[in-house]
Amino acid sequence: MTTAKPNSYRSGPDERGHFGIFGGRFVAETLMPLILDLEKAYTEAKADPTFQVEMNGYLKNYVGRPSPLYFAERLTEHLGGAKIYLKREELNHTGSHKVNNVLGQIMLARRMGKKRIIAETGAGQHGVATATLCARFGLDCVVYMGAVDVERQQPNVIRMEMLGAKVVPVQSGTRTLKDAMNEALRDWVTNVHNTFYCIGTVAGPHPYPMLVRDFQSIIGNETKVQMQEIEGRLPDSLVACIGGGSNAMGLFHPFLDDSTVEIFGVEAAGHGLTQLHAASIAGGRPGVLHGNRTYLLMDADGQIQDAHSISAGLDYPGIGPEHSWLHEIGRVNYLSATDDEALAAFQLLSKLEGIIPALEPAHAIAKVMELAPKRTKDHLMVVNLSGRGDKDVPQVGDILRGKSK
């Protein structure tokens, strides 16, 4: 099968929400009118200059943007190759890139007159961002979170509750992110009239993958300007971790048509690709789940398989449909990092740069440790540091103490 190279990698999706064969609107009829309404509201908002002005105000003064593009001098010296820059999304209010998208969706919900917000969350970063903006705008907030994740990401559960959100531990299935998304969809199908579903990643039925990508593209747009200011040119490579893939898509999308820029997405290889993992592109194939066609982990009968990652935010058996398309046409290289590699990167960045990363971007750092030494010293490499590691401190502390005994 040959896939023709498009004139632009940035023109998707088509009007039916397709990126090549990926994406689409695979939802129950009950939800179909709602996603059509959302698409209409988004189209109108994009055409309304006051929407962007209002967003920009909150992005600057509430979120704290722009986030810095920071030269990681000691990491660069240690690895002895490419010049490494960190896009400091972990410095945003709420501690990750998730807030960029949530702000956009909450502004849409307000325009649509919806008073009740639901969300799914894995690591809890999207849940915290949603709870935060619901508190700010006086909206009811219900967050679905797999019971396993509630256990391993306690600090975020406590934060959400302090912010006034109701956190519902999901006991069905594997009790992780996939099941939280099922449960959020079940809530939405039940409470159609007053409820807005704030999806946290570039997945789900159209228009979500497009809308979340657009709200996250501020990451790549800022990076482009900042790199121009610092180095006077484009970066040579970009690296980001991928669960559903929203931080990666936000960084990558503005650079897709800059053909000199190498792009690397890093999936979670868990215990290793031949064992339990969460790398949908490396270990999956195209299927249909949660409203879109995309690469999924499944068995021969099309049943969805359990994912595994040390990082709750990457522990999902699928990936955003635009990533599946970028993989098939060969624009982005998808790699993977294991739990152990991520843990090593977590410690390295903490000790060399004084920045404790979340376990999710620690996967991206793990691949930087491989990629950077193979590149020359004038190679500019940008890593999306999508979240901070405070939430992971108890979990990683337990693991490290257990290991050192």
Added chain:
Amino acid sequence: MTTRIDTRFAELKKAGRSAFVTFLMAGDPDPATSLEIIKALPKSGADVIEIGMPFTDPMADGPSIQAAGLRALKAGMTLKKTLDLVRGFRKDDNATPIVLMGYYNPIYIYGVDKFLVDAKSAGIDGLIIVDLPPEEDDELCLPAMKAGLNFIRLATPTTDDKRLPAVLANTSGFVYYVAITGITGAAAADASSVSEAVTRIKRHTKLPVCVGFGIRTPENARAIASHANGAVVGTALVDALKNSLDADGRATGKTVNAVAELTAALAQGVKGAQQAAE
């Protein structure tokens, strides 16, 4: 092309009564017991049989049907075995319509063309695929219609008059009206709002309209059936099945009868209803 579904609804219309439609999960609690249960349904008064295709992530289903799917998967059920189940049923019954209901991914992975050939030859008459709205008709709906299978559409309380023509465009067999906004087995269906909705749908189509979601008792079934061409019961039957299992979730001597008895009681409820005015 006339299917068993068309024939059955024509017979019922002549008899002046509504259809009783049952739903159970294929392979629940195990493939052999599941076949016995499905064989018992027509004798107990089921007019149309819906068989669920087990899926790990049934987004529109409540806890009962989720658990039924997981029991079936644990017992080794696959889509291929679901087709075998229908083949087994067809050995003794060539009249009762069989509709497969579920989610798209297992069919997509099986291969749409191969699935349609195998489903038709197994004796399946129609498909209800929860996550394929009209916007995705190219995937399965249009090929299924070409293959001579009814593609039955779900209409819901959010399907307004503007949208109904799109929902009804490529459908056949019957229309399945989802009586509530919500998942299977949740709220109870309210007969008067159902009546209004069925009347609204009938302004757009000549197809029979069956109503499901939230019907649990013979009384509910009677009330709904008097406003529609059929009443669908799923969760209540799945619960009766579950309650007959042993502590490890295995079938007991009571399992087949537990489902058959509730089916008979519900069928009595439906048959007591006056056929909705045409």
